Amino acid sequence: MNTEKTAQEILASVGGEANIISLVHCATRLRFKLKNSGEANKTITGNIDGVITVVESGGQYQVIIGNRVSDVFKAIQNLLGNTIASTEDNAPNAPHSNKQETLFARLVDIISGIFTPFLGALAASGILKGMLLMLASLGWMTKESGAYIIWFAAADSIFYFLPIAIAVTSAKKFGANPFVALSIAGSLVYPTLITMFTDKATLDFFAIPVVLMRYTSSVIPIIFSVWLLSVLERFLNRILHDSIRNFITPLLCLMVIVPVTLIAIGPLGTYLSLGLAKGYEAIYNLSPLVAGIITGIGWQYLVIFGLHWAFVPIMYNNIGVHGYDTLKPLFAPSNFAQSGAAFGVFLKTKNQKIRQIAGPATVTGLFGIIEPIIYGISLRYKKPFLWATIGGGIGGGICGYIGATSLAPGIPGLASLPIFYGPAFTGFIFSIIISFIFTAIMTYLFGFNDSMEKEILSANKENKNKTTQIYNQSKPA
Template identity: 55%
Template sequence: MNVQSMAKNILACVGGEKNVVSLVHCATRLRFKLKDRSKADREALENTDGVVTVVESGGQFQVVIGNNVPEVYKEIGRISQLLEGSAADHSQKEKGSLAGRLVDVVSSIFTPLLGVMAGAGILKGLLLICTNAGWLSPEETTYTILYAAADSLFYFLPLLLAVTAAKKFGANPFIALTIAGALIYPTILELKNSGAQTEFFGIPVVLMNYTSTVIPIILAVFVMSYLERLCMRFIHESVKNFITPLICLTVMVPLTLIVFGPLGVYTGNGIAAAILSVFDLSPILAGAIIAALWQILVIFGIHWGIVPVILNNIAVHGKDYIKPATAAAVFAQTGAAFGVMLKTKNKKLKALAGSAAVTGIFGITEPAVYGVTLRLKKPFVCGVISAAAGGAIIGYSGSVALASGAPGLLTIPIFYGPGFLGFIIGISVSFVLSILLTYIVGFDDPVEETKEQPVENSGGEPIYSPLQGEVLPLTEVSDKVFASGALGEGIAVLPSKGVVTAPADGIVTTAFPTGHAYGITSESGAEILIHIGMDTVRLDGKHFNSKVVQGQKVKRGDILAEFDLDALKEEGFDVKTPIIVTNSGQYTDIIPTDQKKVKTEEQIITLISSPWEENNHEI
């Protein structure tokens, strides 16, 4: 599927543009914050070509895509207004736990900077290698120019964070930038370096060095966003556009220098000291625990609570002890994917594991974790154990990160400092040990270990019509997600009677509370989706009477639901109903009936299996 179709399908499956409060992206996933989660069709998303999986964590609805996520993100921005203003829709109250909201805030602020941070970090590491090898001298102007390119992001980090924080908190980015600029203004820096006593109307000011800091500007912009909204609410329209910035600057710059600045710096230093004390107590244990838990934290999105600590350590102290241990986790899960590739006899899984492992080497582990190791379970555990072993070596060596960036082959230069040799040994042990453990321990391979035998029944599996009415090709459905075949192949019925029956013997895997859609998995493994009408989810169950619940066993012809067909038509709803085989890729062919009209329990689709039994349902 091309990027344009993919973006349209994803936007439709999350409930449309109006259902999105905010949208950001990281290296591999789109991170939606939705107004109404029930309007999102997770099953449809996971069956969309190009989507690896869907993860709900930290109050976010995360669509994992992989390396193409920036292109899909841009395309969503092109076809919608999400990237122009609705991302900061603060009229929508934040929902979810405090921890979930904090994760959302941190990820939204730091995610846009991760790419350029990685690039600058690699350049910084390469310069360090060049100077140690004698290829460049710090006195050369070439070095000075390249170092300025590498270090400017970290030096002016408060300015960059002011922009992303303003976007997240719904504040004016130019006011936020000006506040950040005041913190690193040359005269303020000179005043701090001089050691002279500083006061503001008699109030003592403890000046700090705010270049490369993280916490102070985020606190300042957060408070400023509320002050700005208060001013915009009560100041007259004729003067509020310049009086509001005046008040914000006059209040926030001194307040930040007096309160938020020292508080943020002391907090960051305190956290750094606490982490360092843990490593001093037992560097082996600290490295092992961080490496073992890191990928688990990433799955639940909790790692975003640690990211600011890592960045603050690098920005303020020039190095960080946590990040090297996380690299062991990355290389361990990559090794587990390689182990799966070597072990499996399933061609599709072998190809998936191989491509995911190659991606993982460069620091993008989501395809390996969500597409391979976590689904097979044992390889993921092998990866966690191997990460702990590598993390222990890294901790013992006192390895540090000198810059930020996703741990991977290309970002190895950012770890070029104390304990670099131990770092290389640690990630190598994680990678190799994970391959060996995965291969030795094994996993439930989706393919039989014995020689494949031809399937005796080649006549095809029948799927029976759940509705009575006129038969239509799927392309005539108005919803492009269904019509395009993105969710799978199938057929549509224009019903003449408001009764939906089971199309095969099986289990009800999906029964929407709104009664408008049902998923059935047949006894032979066919996954069938029946979606009654278009956009009928908006009725919130009105005119629908569901007769089954999720997990219930049904026989062909059992009534799934009844609905008021005339009422739907009167309210202007399109009642064309698609019947989709969502796991179409597991069949050689899907043949719809050539009849113009059908009754319930008449055969409507024939599924033709591959002439060889593959049992790929677990992939």
């Protein structure tokens, strides 16, 4: 794949720079928000070299690339000359891509814009934290050693200061001043206030009582605060003269937003976080086994449309409230089930073209990148996808039953196994092995044969002929 050429063709196929409101990317997808989705051509985009497929969902035009998505993203940014922000710097003043965009679609768009940029750093930190805990439990490193303390500081820092990371991306998403947002987030984790909370001291703001809370690792309070900041900033910038706007707006924002956050938004956000965690926990505790089966099956359907982002805040919130998450282990086996589907096809087929797709896709799937499998193999032949959902449900059920947990966000795969380290780690490993082997065997025996590819090619040829015939008949004489 020629990255520059692919970037140029994608940019042209979505309607050019003038049609782009914003662009972000996750592990495998370019996520465009377009002014007019009708100007983008899914057929042309989907046929570009390096593009796996195109999905329109969650108010986004999602171009699925795979492992090289970050390279294509950078190439598009270079073509745009950074005139389009990577996380919607100008979104509040930009037109919506669809006037009938649903609230849920908007929510997914906001969540992906806030959490995508630092997902890699969080995953890396989680893996390092899991590795350190494994080394300590095996007796290969002591928690008092200098190496452990330094590496643990590196692993834990982004979780401890999570409100600061969220403040930066939220500011870009909502169109607020990122440095003012940083200052607000910094006040939430300011040492003096943390000490007062620990010492159970009292604090008031002009006789208004302040409910002191611990905001380290919190998610929801800072998002609401930065949104309020963006609203206040736009109001002040409209009414203040240009000569004083640059310093008076930040001054007034800090003087208003920080007290409001500590007095109202922070406590309300914290109670909402606790309620969300308790609500999820109540559903999970009804039957962890059933929750695991449903999640393991359903997650793959959410991934198809990119709607899995709606559940990301629950995972972050669980980690912030409890220090661990039980949702991620429920769907992690589904990734390995998809890899099993690709491996089953690889073993069964005698078609070299299919083997060249299925073999590498199996490997990338084992490291968490499953879109090439889903769109290139599972959905193409349908039955492998069915067996993968069943395999994912079996693995998810096992994880629910044994109470598997994760220490951090991250794409489930071989490289990220340390984030699942805990009392149920051995059971978790068993679950992903079962999901992979079960799906591979069932796909090999009942999910694929080479005649499927011949039928698809024949159907595609027939549809192409029909389309050409209809076009020719409609041409004027």
